[in-house]
Amino acid sequence: MGAGGLVELDKLEINLRRRTSWEAIDLGFALARRWFMPLWLLWLASAAPLGVMLFLLLHEQLWLLILLVWWFKPLYEPPLMFWMSRAVFGEQLTVKAVLRQWWTVVRPQLLLNLTFRRFNPSRSFTLPVAILEQLRGKPRRDRLRVLGKNQHAATWLTVIGIHFETILETAFVAVVFMLIPEDLRWTSLNDLIFAPGRIGEWLQLAGGLLCMSLIAPFYVAAGFALYLNRRSELEGWDIDINFRRTRERLKKNRTHLTGKYAGSNTSKTARKGTAALALVCLLGFLLPGLPVEAAQSVSVSDAKPVIEQVLEDEAFGRSEESHYWQYIGQPTADEEADNSWIIDLLEGVFKILGGFFEGTAEVGKILIWIVGITLVVYLLYRVAGNTQWFNRFQRKSGRVNKQLPVELFGLDLRPDQLPDDLAVEAHRLASEGAFREALSLLYRGALVYLVMQAHLDIPDSATEGECLELVKASRSRSEADYFDRLTNHWLQMAYGHITPEAAPVLSLCDRWPEVYSNVDG
Amino acid sequence: MNDSQGQDQLSEKVLRKLGKLEQEIGRAVIGQRQVVRDATIALLAGGHVLVEGVPGLGKTLLVRSLAAAVGGVFNRVQFTPDLMPSDISGHIMFDRKSDSFRVRKGPVFCNFLLADEINRAPAKTQSALLEVMQEQQVTIEGQSFELGLPFLVLATQNPIEQEGTYPLPQAQLDRFLLKVFIDYPDMEEELQMVQQITCDAVADKLDVSSVQEVLQPEEILSLQRYTSKLEVDEQIVAYAVKIVRATRDWSGIESGSGPRGSISLLRAGRANAVLSGRRFVTPDDVKAVAPAVLRHRIKLSADLEIEGYQPDDVLKDILSNVEAPRV
Numbered sequence: 030m031g032a033g034g035l036v037e038l039d040k041l042e043i044n045l046r047r048r049t050s051w052e053a054i055d056l057g058f059a060l061a062r063r064w065f066m067p068l069w070l071l072w073l074a075s076a077a078p079l080g081v082m083l084f085l086l087l088h089e090q091l092w093l094l095i096l097l098v099w100w101f102k103p104l105y106e107p108p109l110m111f112w113m114s115r116a117v118f119g120e121q122l123t124v125k126a127v128l129r130q131w132w133t134v135v136r137p138q139l140l141l142n143l144t145f146r147r148f149n150p151s152r153s154f155t156l157p158v159a160i161l162e163q164l165r166g167k168p169r170r171d172r173l174r175v176l177g178k179n180q181h182a183a184t185w186l187t188v189i190g191i192h193f194e195t196i197l198e199t200a201f202v203a204v205v206f207m208l209i210p211e212d213l214r215w216t217s218l219n220d221l222i223f224a225p226g227r228i229g230e231w232l233q234l235a236g237g238l239l240c241m242s243l244i245a246p247f248y249v250a251a252g253f254a255l256y257l258n259r260r261s262e263l264e265g266w267d268i269d270i271n272f273r274r275t276r277e278r279l280k281k282n283r284t285h286l287t288g289k290y291a292g293s294n295t296s297k298t299a300r301k302g303t304a305a306l307a308l309v310c311l312l313g314f315l316l317p318g319l320p321v322e323a324a325q326s327v328s329v330s331d332a333k334p335v336i337e338q339v340l341e342d343e344a345f346g347r348s349e350e351s352h353y354w355q356y357i358g359q360p361t362a363d364e365e366a367d368n369s370w371i372i373d374l375l376e377g378v379f380k381i382l383g384g385f386f387e388g389t390a391e392v393g394k395i396l397i398w399i400v401g402i403t404l405v406v407y408l409l410y411r412v413a414g415n416t417q418w419f420n421r422f423q424r425k426s427g428r429v430n431k432q433l434p435v436e437l438f439g440l441d442l443r444p445d446q447l448p449d450d451l452a453v454e455a456h457r458l459a460s461e462g463a464f465r466e467a468l469s470l471l472y473r474g475a476l477v478y479l480v481m482q483a484h485l486d487i488p489d490s491a492t493e494g495e496c497l498e499l500v501k502a503s504r505s506r507s508e509a510d511y512f513d514r515l516t517n518h519w520l521q522m523a524y525g526h527i528t529p530e531a532a533p534v535l536s537l538c539d540r541w542p543e544v545y546s547n548v549d550g
Numbered sequence: 551m552n553d554s555q556g557q558d559q560l561s562e563k564v565l566r567k568l569g570k571l572e573q574e575i576g577r578a579v580i581g582q583r584q585v586v587r588d589a590t591i592a593l594l595a596g597g598h599v600l601v602e603g604v605p606g607l608g609k610t611l612l613v614r615s616l617a618a619a620v621g622g623v624f625n626r627v628q629f630t631p632d633l634m635p636s637d638i639s640g641h642i643m644f645d646r647k648s649d650s651f652r653v654r655k656g657p658v659f660c661n662f663l664l665a666d667e668i669n670r671a672p673a674k675t676q677s678a679l680l681e682v683m684q685e686q687q688v689t690i691e692g693q694s695f696e697l698g699l700p701f702l703v704l705a706t707q708n709p710i711e712q713e714g715t716y717p718l719p720q721a722q723l724d725r726f727l728l729k730v731f732i733d734y735p736d737m738e739e740e741l742q743m744v745q746q747i748t749c750d751a752v753a754d755k756l757d758v759s760s761v762q763e764v765l766q767p768e769e770i771l772s773l774q775r776y777t778s779k780l781e782v783d784e785q786i787v788a789y790a791v792k793i794v795r796a797t798r799d800w801s802g803i804e805s806g807s808g809p810r811g812s813i814s815l816l817r818a819g820r821a822n823a824v825l826s827g828r829r830f831v832t833p834d835d836v837k838a839v840a841p842a843v844l845r846h847r848i849k850l851s852a853d854l855e856i857e858g859y860q861p862d863d864v865l866k867d868i869l870s871n872v873e874a875p876r877v
Contacts, residue, residue, distance in 0.1 A: 488870065489873045489874070490869060490870045490871060490872055490873060490874055491874060492832070492833040492834045492837055492874045493832065493833065493834065493874075494832065494833075494834035494837075495834070495837075520830075520832050521830070523783070523785075524781075524783045524785070524786060524830045524831065524832050524833075525781060525828070525829060525830030526781065526783070526830070527829075527830070
């Protein structure tokens, strides 16, 4: 294919016929398989140097490196397209020859391809318009409008390509992981893929490059085949080629017949081929030479009667209909006038229905508001109920929001459940010989202060010994000593059922205010 | 003087000696304080210990020191695949001189038996020993022989070489009061151990000459009786039962501990209280012995085992979730 999209159909290496888009993609895959090696080398020749350069700059930020290598895909594809555009017309360039003109091939509209056209879902299909036809601006848009009409296969090609690339990359990492002997595995597959880490990222970079290089030749070739198929469909390349062949064949036959049956005009062959001969004559007129664009020099009025005559022949009796959606703009005023009675009718119907539903709509509106407000209130309630979510983001001094236990070892820890003067009350109980009650009160009071005011985190499962360890670890020595004595007396009373002497219990009662009045409030 | 006061006076006297028991063992066994404590708990509770640890960490030395400190008889049996039950319990042989049958008692007739690598013997031999542990008597050719008390079996397992072994079934494991792990000593302890053992010693012979006899076997028996009568509040019993019951329907445990677990927990808890110098059991005693008592009585689900969880991890979760007694 020459510059500007002029084609030399005689040299075409592929068999053109009418194909669906899916068949065209299949043709592209067949081409990619046939010419895989040069295409793959061309892709690597563009991608590898950029990859190395990016690695030197960004080897500390592998995720950015992977992203950039992926982002620059439109830079690696034009050489493949260029090579294929020559190869399908019989000119197989060497990789070196393409690389010599690399910049010329890659440059057209590169910036646009790398920026806002990066996410164009039919990139490989539209690439030839920029690279081979070198159209830009409005001509490009017009051309793409014509080429892209009713063409969705290119988008699906991209979607499927992305999926294949992802599957291949995941499979690559999984295979590498499975090949690591179990004894040497230091991580799980999940962590290797998703958790940030040097080796996982390196594997993904290597796998990503490998998979991109494998998929790219198929992607570009399929897009190019779609482009060729569409042009062939629009410009009738296949018909053109067949006519040329028929003309060549008949030219030979005529020469042969002239020699063998000179003077005779009753040849059976000649009679049967009247229509075909007329067509060839027309082609002889229309196509005095190549390229095909020469056909456009014949006026439509001259060609029309001939075409109609040809179509009347039995050989062209088949007709085909195809349907597709196309936006045709707003209907004109005349059309509206023609259909005004329908519109009036519809308006009337809608008015009646609107009147009927007007009240219902108002109710619906109110309901939507109620649902919205309820949702917001519910969310606020949930947030308020889970304030501990936020506690970890706050400083430790945030005592107000801390949820405090109200019971530990069956002891009620709420301050309002304790007597106003705890020490006096305990002293009174001890004096009356109710040592268990007195010690229980002192121990409970000590815990209330430790939990509520000293903010010790005492779990429900904590035993007395563990509470003592916590106090020793976080409180002053004198306080810890007091709590130690209190705990020992409490344990003896509670579990050993050993009644203590009165003196030490009274001493504990007396010292209680001294120790716990100093606890931070 | 009533019985209680008499017992108190007895215990006061014996408890002072008991306090020295761990010290004496510590003269020969450097470090491994938890293992020494667990072996002593088992001795007081009249139970047996399954020790898991690699070879060369002082298991034999521990049992020999224990035997030396309480003046008991020590024996050791190396379990092998061809070991027969009669190799442990003994057998009847015909004595030509006296022209009669004579009973030849096996190594099980002792106070302290080290059953080394118990999982290397087939199930029949293991069962013979475990039956002796349970019944504390041996039957040879229809004749029953009482074992000398106290009787403590310290069986060992090597956790790294599982090839050609016969793992103990869950029912057999349940017979051991405690399962303890013996781990490598830390740097300081190992230094001290190497210096002590290599000084004035020929070959690898274990030296327990520095261990003095502090208790008589009879005193151990009286201590065991004292321990078994130690007062336990109802709340403590409930706490032990709650812990054991929690293992039965805890997520990640395939089969939990049976009632023998609760019984063992209280027996070991009592012994721990005695060793701590108390005459009553506290929740801390139960909590302290719970891992050693329960770790071999639960079976983790396959999921947890595959993920590398150990019974101790799950027990830690249970202990931090079961509420302590509410008095």
